[in-house]
Amino acid sequence: MSSMSSLKSRLLPAITTVTSVGVGVWLGVQYERKTLPFPSVFAKTSSPSDEVDTRTVPGHLVPVPPGPSSHTSPGKAGQIMRFGFPGLTDLKSREGYVVSYDRRNRNPHWVFEHLTSAHIRGESDRQECDFKEDETIHPYFRATNWDFKRSGYDRGHLAAAANHRHSQSAMGDTFYLSNISPQVGEGFNRDAWNRLERYVRGLTKQFNNVYVCTGPLYLPRMESDGKMYVKYEVIGRNHVAVPTHFFKVIACETNKGELILESYVMPNAKIDNNYPLKNFLVPVESIERASGLLLFDRIPRNTFKAINGRQP
Amino acid sequence: MSSMSSLKSRLLPAITTVTSVGVGVWLGVQYERKTLPFPSVFAKTSSPSDEVDTRTVPGHLVPVPPGPSSHTSPGKAGQIMRFGFPGLTDLKSREGYVVSYDRRNRNPHWVFEHLTSAHIRGESDRQECDFKEDETIHPYFRATNWDFKRSGYDRGHLAAAANHRHSQSAMGDTFYLSNISPQVGEGFNRDAWNRLERYVRGLTKQFNNVYVCTGPLYLPRMESDGKMYVKYEVIGRNHVAVPTHFFKVIACETNKGELILESYVMPNAKIDNNYPLKNFLVPVESIERASGLLLFDRIPRNTFKAINGRQP
Numbered sequence: 027m028s029s030m031s032s033l034k035s036r037l038l039p040a041i042t043t044v045t046s047v048g049v050g051v052w053l054g055v056q057y058e059r060k061t062l063p064f065p066s067v068f069a070k071t072s073s074p075s076d077e078v079d080t081r082t083v084p085g086h087l088v089p090v091p092p093g094p095s096s097h098t099s100p101g102k103a104g105q106i107m108r109f110g111f112p113g114l115t116d117l118k119s120r121e122g123y124v125v126s127y128d129r130r131n132r133n134p135h136w137v138f139e140h141l142t143s144a145h146i147r148g149e150s151d152r153q154e155c156d157f158k159e160d161e162t163i164h165p166y167f168r169a170t171n172w173d174f175k176r177s178g179y180d181r182g183h184l185a186a187a188a189n190h191r192h193s194q195s196a197m198g199d200t201f202y203l204s205n206i207s208p209q210v211g212e213g214f215n216r217d218a219w220n221r222l223e224r225y226v227r228g229l230t231k232q233f234n235n236v237y238v239c240t241g242p243l244y245l246p247r248m249e250s251d252g253k254m255y256v257k258y259e260v261i262g263r264n265h266v267a268v269p270t271h272f273f274k275v276i277a278c279e280t281n282k283g284e285l286i287l288e289s290y291v292m293p294n295a296k297i298d299n300n301y302p303l304k305n306f307l308v309p310v311e312s313i314e315r316a317s318g319l320l321l322f323d324r325i326p327r328n329t330f331k332a333i334n335g336r337q338p
Numbered sequence: 339m340s341s342m343s344s345l346k347s348r349l350l351p352a353i354t355t356v357t358s359v360g361v362g363v364w365l366g367v368q369y370e371r372k373t374l375p376f377p378s379v380f381a382k383t384s385s386p387s388d389e390v391d392t393r394t395v396p397g398h399l400v401p402v403p404p405g406p407s408s409h410t411s412p413g414k415a416g417q418i419m420r421f422g423f424p425g426l427t428d429l430k431s432r433e434g435y436v437v438s439y440d441r442r443n444r445n446p447h448w449v450f451e452h453l454t455s456a457h458i459r460g461e462s463d464r465q466e467c468d469f470k471e472d473e474t475i476h477p478y479f480r481a482t483n484w485d486f487k488r489s490g491y492d493r494g495h496l497a498a499a500a501n502h503r504h505s506q507s508a509m510g511d512t513f514y515l516s517n518i519s520p521q522v523g524e525g526f527n528r529d530a531w532n533r534l535e536r537y538v539r540g541l542t543k544q545f546n547n548v549y550v551c552t553g554p555l556y557l558p559r560m561e562s563d564g565k566m567y568v569k570y571e572v573i574g575r576n577h578v579a580v581p582t583h584f585f586k587v588i589a590c591e592t593n594k595g596e597l598i599l600e601s602y603v604m605p606n607a608k609i610d611n612n613y614p615l616k617n618f619l620v621p622v623e624s625i626e627r628a629s630g631l632l633l634f635d636r637i638p639r640n641t642f643k644a645i646n647g648r649q650p
Contacts, residue, residue, distance in 0.1 A: 103431040103436050105452055106435065106436050106450050106451060106452040106549070108452070108549065108636075109549060109589055109634040109635075109636045109637050112438070112447075112448045112450070112551055112553075112629075112631035112632060112633055115427050119415040123418065124415050124418050128630070129630030129631070130556075130628075130629060130630030131630075138418050139418060140417055140418040164632065166623070166626055166627045166632075167627070167630055237418070237421060244442075246572045246577055253571055254571065254572045254573075254577065255569055255570065255571050255572070256568075256569070256570055256571075256572055256579065257567055257568070257569040257570075258567065258568055259565055259566065259567050259568075260558045260566045260567070260568055261566075265558055265566065265627075265628075267568065277421055311478070314478055315478045315479075315577075316442075316577075317442060318440070318441030318442030318443075318479055319441070320476065320478075322421040323421075324421045325421050
C-alpha cells in the first residue's frame with residue numbers, strides 16, 4: 027500500500043482498529059469530524075415513514091458526489107463505496123434490551139439484557155402487549171406477523187417478556203418482531219426454553235446483576251454422504267429463518283463483584299420435561315465459534331469465579 | 339421510555355440514526371466525544387498478535403467498569419453491554435477493495451470494488467501471490483487454507499485478482515481468505531464465473547467508472563414436504579460455508595455521469611459454457627432481499643439510465 031492518499035492516512039488509524047467493531051465506528055468518527063463522505067446516511071431520521079424504500083419515489087433524489095478525479099487512488103474506501111454501503115449491523119437500543127438484527131435471516135443476531143430483581147417485579151401485563159412489526163427495519167428485511175401465520179411455529183421472545191415486568195412499555199418492547207424467532211411451541215418455547223428463562227430470572231435473587239445474551243444458532247450436522255451441512259427452514263413471504271438451536275450466555279455478578287458465567291444451547295425442538303437444564307450447558311467458546319460472536323469478551327475467562335459450574 | 343437517563347438522552351440522537359449503519363457509528367461518535375464507555379475496545383491495535391485470544395492470558399486483564407449504581411435505568415445500552423459487544427460487522431479496507439466479513443459463515447458478506455481501465459492494466463503476476471489467512475480476523479472465525487484442502491472446492495476470489503493488475507500489492511490483497519468463498523471449480527470458478535469477471539473488466543473500456551459489489555447467497559428452495567429450506571455445505575475444521583449462489587451488482591458511469599446497473603446471480607454449480615451471461619440477470623431487489631443488503635442505495639432506481647438493459 028505504497029500510494030496512500032491523505033484521506034486514507036487520516037482514516038487508517040480508525041480503520042485498522044475496527045476489526046471487531048465494524049465500519050460503523052469509522053463512519054461515526056468521520057461523522058463527528060465532519061469529514062464523512064456519506065452525509066445522507068445520517069440525514070435520515072428514524073421515523074417509520076423514512077424507512078420506506080424511497081429510492082423509487084420521484085423528487086426524493088439523493089445528491090450524488092462527484093466521481094473520482096483521477097485513477098491513481100484505488101484504496102479510498104470512500105470512493106469505492108461512493109453510491110452507498112450495502113449493509114452493516116442493524117442495531118436497536120430498546121428500554122430493556124439491545125438487539126442486533128440479522129437482515130438476511132430476519133431474526134435477531136443477538137439480544138442483550140441486564141436484569142436485576144427490580145426489573146422482573148411489577149404489575150405489567152403481557153395481555154396488553156401485541157406482537158408488532160419493527161418499522162425501523164427496512165421492509166425488505168422485516169419479519170411480519172403474516173410470516174408466522176400457519177407456520178406451525180411460535181413467535182418466541184429472545185428477551186423474555188416476563189424479564190421486564192417493571193415497566194409496561196419495556197415489556198411491550200419485547201414484542202417487536204425484531205426480538206422474536208420462530209420457535210417450536212409445545213415442548214420448547216412453552217416448556218424447556220421457558221424453564222431456562224425462569225431459571226435466569228431466579229438468578230436475580232442470588233446475584234445483584236445478571237447479564238444475558240440470547241441468540242439463534244444454525245448448526246451444521248453430518249449427513250449420510252459424510253459431509254457437514256447447515257439446513258434450516260424459512261417461513262412466510264419474507265423467508266424468516268427457523269434457527270436450529272438457541273443459546274443463552276449468562277454473566278452473574280455477586281455483591282463482591284465476582285462473576286460467574288453459564289452458557290446454554292438448546293435445540294429448537296420438543297424437549298422432554300424431565301431433562302435437566304444443566305444438560306444443556308456447553309463451553310461458551312462453542313457458542314462463539316458457531317455464532318460468529320464474542321461473548322462477554324471484556325472479561326478474561328480466567329477471572330470468572332466459575333464457568334458452567336467449574337473454576338476456569 | 340419515561341425514565342430516560344442523561345446518558346441515554348445524550349446517546350439517543352446517535353442511536354436512533356443507526357438503523358442501517360450499526361452501533362459502530364454510535365461507538366465511533368462516542369469515541370470521538372471521549373465519552374465512550376468501552377475505551378479498551380479501541381486500545382487494541384490491529385497487529386496479528388493482538389488478534390490472538392488474550393482472554394485467558396494472565397496479566398492481560400481488562401479493567402471492568404463499576405456496576406450500575408441503581409436499578410432504575412434499564413435503557414442504558416452502555417450498562418446492558420458492560421462486558422463487551424458480541425459482534426458487529428468485520429470490515430476491512432484494502433488497497434483495491436472493501437470487504438465486510440461474515441464471521442458466522444467464514445465468508446465475505448460483500449466485497450466492493452471500483453474499477454477503471456487503469457486498474458486492470460499492468461504487469462502484476464498472480465503467480466507471485468499466495469492464498470493467505472487474514473490475521474486481522476479473530477482465530478475463531480478465520481478461514482484457513484486447511485479448510486479448503488480436499489474439500490473439492492476452489493478458493494474463489496470475490497474481488498478478482500485480475501481486476502487489480504495495476505499493483506502487485508493490490509493483487510496480493512485479493513488473496514486474503516477473507517476475500518474468498520468456496521466455489522465449484524470446473525464449470526463455475528474457472529468458467530462461467532470467470533466469464534462474468536472478464537465481462538466486468540471489459541466494461542471499463544466503455545465506462546469511466548465501474549463499481550462492483552460481489553457476494554455469496556444462501557438461497558432457500560422447496561423440498562418435497564412443500565416447505566422452504568436453506569441448505570448449504572460447510573467445509574473444514576472452521577466450517578467455512580459453501581454458498582449456494584453468488585451475486586454481482588455492477589454500476590457503470592458514463593462520461594456524461596449517467597449510470598447503468600446490472601445485477602447477476604449464478605448458482606455455485608457447473609454451468610454450461612454456451613449459456614449466455616444475460617440469462618443470469620435478476621432484479622437487484624431480489625438480491626437485496628436474499629442477501630440482507632441494500633445495493634447502490636444512494637442512487638434512486640429511477641435515475642439509472644438502464645437497469646439490466648431496460649429503462650427503469
